[in-house]
Amino acid sequence: MTQATESKKGILMTDTAIAHLKQLKIQQGKELCLRVGVRGGGCSGMSYTMDFEDPSNVREDDEVYDYGDFQVICDPKSLLYIYGMQLDYSNALIGGGFQFANPNADQTCGCGKSFSA
Template identity: 75%
Template sequence: MTQATQPKKGILVTDTAMQHLRQLRAQQSADLCLRVGVRGGGCSGMSYTMDFDSADNIRDDDEVFAYEDGFRIIVDPKSLLYIYGMQLDYSTALIGGGFQFSNPNASQTCGCGKSFGV
């Protein structure tokens, strides 16, 4: 596992994940934030969501975590209850590659790594 970039609290992002996120953001627009959340569904009951969002869409009750170079992650308050302290990593492996979620709040996870139960 690579070194994690850590804001004051909230979501840890490894250097590998941050590099990949910055590349993805650069392909779209430099002023986008990453919105991370959870929704019902998936193999274990809840699944992670991630998408780029405009800073104009940040709501008053959203938690905003600032990282180096102005990169921001936005989390709605309900999702934050389930993912607070989570680590986001990225793997380049041919099988099982992509974003990896390591969630200390999950009581169970499924094999795909994209869903969890609490």
């Protein structure tokens, strides 16, 4: 597992996650940032959300974390639930994809995409 980059940030990204996100961003063909958040739902009560977004949609109260030429955005309400979370990526055939390690989660579902706090 790679080390999280710049641990003073509210959302931590491993080098593997950043590399994969940069590849996905290039495929989109335009300058985008990544919005990470939570919403109600999922097997454990809350589920993670993650999507590319145009930088012009960043709101004044959003937290913005710079990772070189890549930005991660999070709204303040979501950040209450995921502050200190580490986002990793695995290309394993079984169980691969983005993985969330959330220190605020009391319980996490088996798939790792939802949690309760």
